[in-house]
Amino acid sequence: MNELQSFIFPAVISVFLLWVIKKWLFKPAGNKNIPPSPPKLPILGNLHQLGSLPHRNLHSLAQKHGPLMLLHFGSVPVLIVSSADAACEIMRNHDITFADRPKYKAYKKLLYNYKNVSVAPYGEYWRQVKSIFVLQLLSNKRVQSFSSIREEETALFVKRIQESSSSGPVNLTQMFSEFTNDGICRSAFGRKYCETENGKKFLMLMTEFMDLLGTISIGDFIPWLNWITRVNGFDRRVDKVAKGLDDFLEGVIQQHMEIPKNHEENFLDILLQFQTESTCGVSIDRDSIKALILLHLIKLITKLTTDVFAAGTDTTSTVLEWVMTELLRHPKVMEKLQNEVREIVKDKHDITNVDIEKMHYLKAVIKETLRYHPPIPLLVPRVARADVNIKGYNVLAGTLVMTNALAISRDPISWEEPEKFLPERFLNSSIDYKGLDFELIPFGSGRRGCPGITFSIATIELVLVNLMHKFNWELPDGAQAKDLDMSETLGVTVHRVLPLIAVATQGN
Numbered sequence: 001m002n003e004l005q006s007f008i009f010p011a012v013i014s015v016f017l018l019w020v021i022k023k024w025l026f027k028p029a030g031n032k033n034i035p036p037s038p039p040k041l042p043i044l045g046n047l048h049q050l051g052s053l054p055h056r057n058l059h060s061l062a063q064k065h066g067p068l069m070l071l072h073f074g075s076v077p078v079l080i081v082s083s084a085d086a087a088c089e090i091m092r093n094h095d096i097t098f099a100d101r102p103k104y105k106a107y108k109k110l111l112y113n114y115k116n117v118s119v120a121p122y123g124e125y126w127r128q129v130k131s132i133f134v135l136q137l138l139s140n141k142r143v144q145s146f147s148s149i150r151e152e153e154t155a156l157f158v159k160r161i162q163e164s165s166s167s168g169p170v171n172l173t174q175m176f177s178e179f180t181n182d183g184i185c186r187s188a189f190g191r192k193y194c195e196t197e198n199g200k201k202f203l204m205l206m207t208e209f210m211d212l213l214g215t216i217s218i219g220d221f222i223p224w225l226n227w228i229t230r231v232n233g234f235d236r237r238v239d240k241v242a243k244g245l246d247d248f249l250e251g252v253i254q255q256h257m258e259i260p261k262n263h264e265e266n267f268l269d270i271l272l273q274f275q276t277e278s279t280c281g282v283s284i285d286r287d288s289i290k291a292l293i294l295l296h297l298i299k300l301i302t303k304l305t306t307d308v309f310a311a312g313t314d315t316t317s318t319v320l321e322w323v324m325t326e327l328l329r330h331p332k333v334m335e336k337l338q339n340e341v342r343e344i345v346k347d348k349h350d351i352t353n354v355d356i357e358k359m360h361y362l363k364a365v366i367k368e369t370l371r372y373h374p375p376i377p378l379l380v381p382r383v384a385r386a387d388v389n390i391k392g393y394n395v396l397a398g399t400l401v402m403t404n405a406l407a408i409s410r411d412p413i414s415w416e417e418p419e420k421f422l423p424e425r426f427l428n429s430s431i432d433y434k435g436l437d438f439e440l441i442p443f444g445s446g447r448r449g450c451p452g453i454t455f456s457i458a459t460i461e462l463v464l465v466n467l468m469h470k471f472n473w474e475l476p477d478g479a480q481a482k483d484l485d486m487s488e489t490l491g492v493t494v495h496r497v498l499p500l501i502a503v504a505t506q507g508n
């Protein structure tokens with residue numbers, strides 16, 4: 001026994017010393033001079049510090065540790081970017097190095113082997129489908145061509161508010177999400193699928209789909225726990241939903257190909273042309289079409305989740321919800337906006353783009369809302385494709401990068417009185433949200449920046465102008481601004497926890 005002890009003790013000490021030597025003396029070169037990190041737990045890393053509102057908690061952590069901070073989600077290194085300056089380094093100066101997206105396990109099956117443009121790895125396929133989005137589906141010209149759909153849906157929306165307001169306060173949250181769902185559905189397929197008999201089954205599938213996309217699969221961050229999703233039924237659910245959605249999308253495409261094409265071109269029409277024609281040297285297969293169209297279907301999910309708002313992703317209705325929240329909290333801003341809109345529209349029946357272009361305060365209100373409530377506060381994560389030095393810190397290939405747009409747009413270095421909602425700050429400022437001014441990047445920036453800016457802003461402007469032109473608004477039961485609950489949800493897109501309820505009276 002003594003002999004055994006005298007062998008084990010030095011062996012354990014030697015192994016321990018070797019580990020220390022390896023860890024401290026033979027650190028890989030790139031591992032030196034890493035960004036500051038808050039202390040982490042074994043196995044979990046910093047996951048426990050995300051809490052229920054990761055964008056807020058990461059903002060507080062960054063105030064302590066700096067605008068470039070290295071966290072670990074399980075074993076995955078995560079660079080948190082929290083200043084305009086640092087974001088510019090990542091998205092402009094080193095954009096190509098950070099042009100990849102993480103490969104989460106569930107996305108592989110649910111999004112056709114990462115064929116959806118937002119999750120596609122950086123490379124030739126992504127370049128081709130992104131160009132279809134930028135040049136074909138979401139170009140300025142195409143957004144103009146969807147204006148009749150937008151106007152029809154907005155007129156229906158105004159009518160719904162008029163009807164609903166006669167019997168009491170209006171649930172604006174629900175109305176916004178129904179409105180944007182219908183518009184997206186029509187521009188995607190030329191019809192409102194939720195109204196078909198298949199609609200219910202499809203919406204159930206989409207709810208599950210969103211639930212799966214929003215679930216952290218622990219194996220993505222702690223690989224040796226990968227087996228858990230096999231045992232707890234997660235993998236089975238992914239397979240079932242992937243198959244159900246694939247059957248549905250096949251049905252939609254088949255139906256679409258059978259009907260005569262005598263309508264305004266919609267997204268599906270355009271994508272199908274790329275399948276057959278290989279226009280501009282780009283051709284895509286059926287799986288790609290299904291993966292790309294899923295981006296639009298994802299937006300439909302808010303219809304089912306307006307009460308719980310678990311993982312709604314409809315960014316356009318989120319912006320509308322926050323704009324109206326802030327206008328109700330700031331009656332003077334609302335009055336100023338109404339005066340501008342009513343002065344320009346007067347008693348004209350149709351509101352044109354030329355009218356909207358003259359509405360400078362409207363644009364300032366929308367910018368301030370995007371600053372104050374960036375709908376996707378942590379943007380969409382990127383991944384470093386190579387080792388790189390950022391502001392003197394080494395960042396290793398494979399590091400996940402999360403940019404905290406909320407922290408950036410509330411940074412006192414970039415903004416005066418950042419905690420105040422003040423649209424006036426934009427009246428004499430050239431700062432825009434298009435990805436060139438890094439203090440305001442709700443749509444991201446660079447190669448992987450959002451191609452849907454014009455599409456969503458056109459909708460937001462038209463709806464807001466109508467709401468200001470046609471109605472007067474106040475909080476129900478004489479409630480004051482300070483009474484309005486401002487709690488935010490957990491999720492990729494951050495909504496209000498409680499639906500926004502307001503009283504609408506005829507304004508014009």
Ligand code: HEM
Nearest residue numbers: 117118315316379380442443444445448449450451452456
């Ligand atoms: C207010 C509305 C919207 C917001 C705030 C928003 C925000 C974002 C953000 C933050 C990203 C990631 C950018 C980056 O990594 O730098 C993104 C990517 C993307 N967005 Fe949007 N988005 C909105 C509306 C839309 C719409 C309406 C569409 C299409 C109909 C769209 C399509 C996309 C696509 C395809 C990508 C992926 C781009 C890529 O990975 O290359 N977005 N969006």
